[in-house]
Amino acid sequence: MQMTEPTTRIETNATVRERDPVAPDPSSEVFAVRDLNVYYGDLRAVADVNLDVYERQITAFIGPSGCGKSTVLRCFNRMNDLIDIARVDGSVRYRGIDLYDAAVDPVAVRRRIGMVFQKPNPFPKSIYDNVAYGPRVAGQKGNLDEVVEQSLRNAGLWDEVKDRLDDSALGMSGGQQQRLCIARAIAVNPDVLLMDEPCSALDPIATGRIEELMKEIQNDYTIVIVTHNMQQAARVSDRTAFFTAELDESTGQRRGRLVELDDTGTIFSNPSDERTEAYVTGRFG
Template sequence: MQITKEQRVDETSAMIDDIEVREDPRASEIVLETRDLDVYYGAFRAVRDVGLRIRANEITAMIGPSGCGKSTVLRCFNRMNDLIESARVEGEVRYHDVDLYGDKIDAVEVRRRIGMVFQKPNPFPKSIFDNVAYGPRVAGQRRGLDDLVERSLQRAALWDEVKDRLKDSALGLSGGQQQRLCIARALAVDPDVLLMDEPCSALDPIATGRIEELMQEIKHDYTIVIVTHNMQQAARVSDRTAFFTAEVNEESDRRTGLLVEYDRTQNIFSNPSDGRTEAYVTGRFG
């Protein structure tokens, strides 16, 4: 029997519903949701059929081998893929049930609510203060920047280290400090969601530990989605984990990513329901 895409999606989301109803009747509100999400770069389909529900005040981790499309999916959540001219999104990405790719949606407004921290710390070549104040300034804020910068740096656990040198260049900070500065910069616009694209991959274990602590502290006020190559990190910090993998296309040797399993982190790591997930988390591939 031919199974249409719609049927398959219905079944998938029905399955997710079942899991949640069975295990977590008090699950928090859905902040981000993808339905049937495909991302193309030109004619090439980089990711297919992703259905995910990101819940408020949780940390959701996206793991999987290289090329599985986890970063691509993350970049759909704040329309960062718009910057790549050939990128095209099919399906839906909903934020509080509003279609982020709807006709009248302004990507700039989306990014003010859904902030992002990148793989490589990328402070602007400006002062520490100007880095944090950048988002509020481009949003038109002129007053109260001193307070806002201080609060943002405190949230990012960086204030004590930099309070005496706010006018110094951000490029003089260490890698771990720079990444916390980038978190402070993202928090300064008071977003609802924080997307983190392998935020610790360029950092040493101590700096990584600080970022992870910080994530735990701020998750009560924000919804966090983190892409990570590091399975231990996903296991340590996240509430839910989405495991992606890549499949080789028949027509070309490029890989298309897909979502294999999405569940509470505990289940993904101790009792995965898909053989591919088990093989990955136990280190047998990837």
């Protein structure tokens, strides 16, 4: 698992971020996914996924549309429960606990494992009430000013909004809204942040700010990010998982499958699977 020297074997225009390779320490596993299959009705959307996510790392899921990366991400906080026809098979362990155990309350899971969505989805409330929403539903009473300020500071938004906390969040720009959604997610002090293509609706400058923000907060949170943007995965993540959609011969349906998961440097410069290589060099996908 050592990072290879930068090589010219594969031409990519993605710059891999400078970071010391972190030796995966099995004791720091946050998620351990084994034989995960997700079905939507009769359709098998994700097949036989096995992967680990390590503590205080940014793990990126990349792959073409329909490869199941978002579906896998949504298993981590049981968001798939909200879809009536979704069924999850296999095990998703979060710090040793099976998230799909009958005794596990999805509400409690989501308080520890926050989520930022593809499209910024601020509530039609004030900026303050957006950030205070999580702490309030978690039962925190009294003055939340400190939590709100700290969360907005951590999301790099405080200076922009401190004079208009009572204004509607819907009046903010798209990039600000997305940072507000990150502030809102970290206000409940989660252990993990799941990000489902958080920059796909944003312009390059707003995207850059979100990426900076991710690097700033990564020492406090374990982050899993789904992204369509390979350069983004290369810039921000420690490890990258490449998913692909393959045709199931027997049913004629396409289903998502994990091809490989490795250090980001390895995935982008020296992947072990040729499909990964084809994807990261832009020959496919």
